[in-house]
Amino acid sequence: LPSESDTGQTPEGIPLPNIRERVLPVLERQGEELERSIEYFKNQYKKDLVHRMVLSGGGVGLKGLDRFLNRHFDIALEHCNVLLKSQGGPANRNRDATDPIGPALTVAAGLALGRCGKINVLPEEWRASFKKKLLKNVPVMVLALLLAVFGGMSVHLRQTRDAVRDQVSFQKAELAREKLKMEFLKKPVHLLASLKKENRQLQEEMESLQPGGPRMLAFFPPMLDELSHIVPSNVSLSEITFSVSQKGK
Missing domain, CATH: 1.20.5 (Single alpha-helices involved in coiled-coils or other helix-helix interfaces)
Structure with missing residues (x-):
């Protein structure tokens, strides 16, 4: 997200202040929704039974998500990176090299398997549901x-x-x-x-x-x-x- 002092533009010719002006309200709303979801989860789960949290899919690539979760939960956090844990492939692979690709691979696999509803990656209007099919076929x-x-x-x-x-x-x-x-x-x-x-x-x-x-x-x-x-x-x-x-x- 561009800072308030940025006055340039993107390679496509979009002014950076316009990007901040339009994207910042969306991010703030998503942050509020995430805060509510975390509070709901904290009230539901039993601390003595949960010892670690595994992040998978697109959530692994979100910057600052680890700090945000550590601030609310006193448990260990792990990243599910199928590319890092898979057998075969280059021997010199490391976490830094696979972090940008591994979560994307998980998302792509979920999309290919038609489990978008479980992975929750696609926007709401693109997700398939019985209600939407019913309304569409009315x-x-x-x-x-x-x-x-x-x-x-x-x-x-x-x-x-x-x-x-x-x-x-x-x-x-x-x-x-x-x-x-x-x-x-x-x-x-x-x-x-x-x-x-x-x-x-x-x-x-x-x-x-x-x-x-x-x-x-x-x-x-x-x-x-x-x-x-x-x-x-x-x-x-x-x-x-x-x-x-x-x-x-």
């Missing part, structure tokens, strides 16, 4: 839910339509059968009406042929004329009997 989920609802309604309406169509087809078939029955019943009805009419005519004809009936009286003059020609003049008739014969005899 539009897709809403669309899928709407499609499922509309699909269910469509299936229900289609089933209702098919049921109504089957019912209408059944009713039409029943109506056709009833019409056919009515057609069959019309013939006996017409035949019965015709027979009743014929019977009524026959009854009227029989009543007219009864003795004393109007048709029987109409027969008397011609019959008497015939009898006058058949019976001799010296013969007299005292009684004439009529009987109605059956039809066709």
Whole structure:
């Protein structure tokens, strides 16, 4: 961080006072967060059970972190440097040469393994989480839910339509059968009406042929004329009997 008296600029042309002005509030806030985290940790852990603290990842490369932790904890501090403790490689490696690379190697390994959430190196907006995935997929989920609802309604309406169509087809078939029955019943009805009419005519004809009936009286003059020609003049008739014969005899 540039000092307050620095007035130059970076190779990229950024003025040093601007860097201090913008970066210093961020560092102060991070320091406050670190102080709170340390105080929380001091209230949680048991001093008799913790005998040393191992720093790994990007925390190893932070300048002044050792002094800061020594000020708050009375325990031994160690740096986890996988490059220094690994087997093979140059024999003349030392702590000073591997300190800048070892922690970065730990961070890179964590990133490659997809354990950013555990290492806590990436910014919050870049870290993967279930909540972020859920929020990201909300539009897709809403669309899928709407499609499922509309699909269910469509299936229900289609089933209702098919049921109504089957019912209408059944009713039409029943109506056709009833019409056919009515057609069959019309013939006996017409035949019965015709027979009743014929019977009524026959009854009227029989009543007219009864003795004393109007048709029987109409027969008397011609019959008497015939009898006058058949019976001799010296013969007299005292009684004439009529009987109605059956039809066709």
